[in-house]
Amino acid sequence: MHTPTPAQLLQVWERGGDPSAAARALLLLGCSCDDEAVPDELAALPLGRRDARLLELRERLFGSAIEAVASCPQCATAVEATFRCDDLRMPEAGAVAATLEHAAHGVRVQFRLPDSRDLLALEQCGDAEAARGLLLDRCVLAAQCGEQSHDARSLPHELQVQIAQVMAQADPQADLQLAFRCPECGHEWQPLFDVARFLWQELHAWALHMLREVDTLAASYHWAEADILSLSPRRRQAYLELCAP
Ligand SMILES: [Zn+2]
Secondary structure (H helix, E strand, C coil): CCCCCHHHHHHHHHHCCCCCHHHHHHHHHHHHCCCCCCHHHHHCCEHHHHHHHHHHHHHHHHCCEEEEEEECCCCCCEEEEEEEHHHHCCCCCCCCCCCEEEEECCEEEEECCCEHHHHHHHCCCCCHHHHHHHHHHHHEEEEEECCEECCHHHCCHHHHHHHHHHHHHHCHHHCCECCEECCCCCCEECCECCHHHHHHHHHHHHHHHHHHHHHHHHHHHCCCHHHHHCCCHHHHHHHHHHCCC
């Protein structure tokens, strides 16, 4: 992985006008992963592996401290908490097997972990039920009961839940939960942390800020955008101070 330049980040931000969080995450990875990681390989990364890379990119771009705000589910107090990227990083459990297996209720199921291609496909689903069915269709590779093969959607509900649990255990980084405690009422809860969405919001704020700086310097010095973006942050800041009214 490498740290993208400001010009590359602005390009990603510009291309990410598409509201899909999955598509935006792929753009972010595409600009930071080294050349050998072709787009198809990035899209096929299990979601936890994708999120581990996004977390690494976040640390490179904006540092390790993550300030999160959540509303207390009990008393609606806005609670702030600071986490470090290291706190959010699950230990890698080694290589993820391409195919996982689970057997229960006399059925042996082979499946794979969800990835970005699945998220993109799921965006077309109208509700959570349809999304769950489509994800099963896509990720279950085979379901055998003796000689008879089963349709993924016809698997017993309990077995479907177990498959989801095995998936989560095999790829724990994909379901990242933060630990919050409300200082007002003492309630403790663990909201999910979506690193892809969070990083995109930060990129959006950064891009607007950077464009304002480009605008200020271009108006004062008549430099081209590319030249301003290639200045080091320190030098850019020094010029901004010089031309401040
Ligand atoms: Zn509370």
